[in-house]
Amino acid sequence: MSKTFDRFASIAFLLIGLLFVIESRSISQSAYGSSVGPNIFPTALGVILILLSIRLLFETTKYEHGERIKEPVQxxxxxxxxxxxxxxxxxxxxxxxxxxxxxxxxxxxxxxxxxxxxxxxxxxxxxxxxxxxxxxxxxxxxxxxxxxx
Structure with a gap:
């Protein structure tokens, strides 16, 4: 496992999740008085991505400093x-x-x-x-x- 890669990936996905949440706010609200609008799904995806990114960021602190196993790129x-x-x-x-x-x-x-x-x-x-x-x-x-x- 690459601690540095996982850390950078978690930060990148955190920023993408924030972008999803921010940009989903610009989508028009629901029509016809419904409480569920077109912005709900992208907002929920953004929040899930943010939470998973934070979890990955915290898990990278638990990596041991043992020997790294190099896996071949496929x-x-x-x-x-x-x-x-x-x-x-x-x-x-x-x-x-x-x-x-x-x-x-x-x-x-x-x-x-x-x-x-x-x-x-x-x-x-x-x-x-x-x-x-x-x-x-x-x-x-x-x-x-x-x-x-």
Whole structure:
């Protein structure tokens, strides 16, 4: 573990969390007298990010000064996930949210840990369908649906 990296990362995420909270205040308040407005979600994310950053900052003080184990940087895995994220953004509209997210998660999970195909398929499909249903059907939001072949 790198104490310096973790410390800088916690400070960076703390600042990003503060930016989320500050900028979410500029989003217009709720319409039609509802107490839940569009600024609630980014504000809550900012607060969670701030709290997690503070926790990481305090945990870095507990690191022992023992010998450091140098882990190899995994460039190939990073490039596979990075390129698949770019492809995901490109195919989101034509294939729709559910199919493109399922494919992206399938590639990402298998890149990180090969094997376990059943659990990978179950988790990727549950997440894809679950988020789509929750956002598009339950909350009434808009996501690219299924393709019209």
């Amino acid at each position: 460039y190939v895995k990073f490039l596979i996930i990075f390129i698949s994220a770019i492809i995901y953004a490109a195919i989101l509209e034509p294939l729709g949210y559910v199919i493109s997210t399922f494919l992206f998660l399938l590639i990402a999970f298998q890149t990180m840990e090969r094997g376990k195909w059943i659990s990978t398929i179950v988790i990727a499909s549950a997440f894809s369908f679950g988020v789509y249903y929750f956002f598009a059907e339950f909350l009434g939001g808009s996501l690219p649906g299924f393709p019209q072949f």
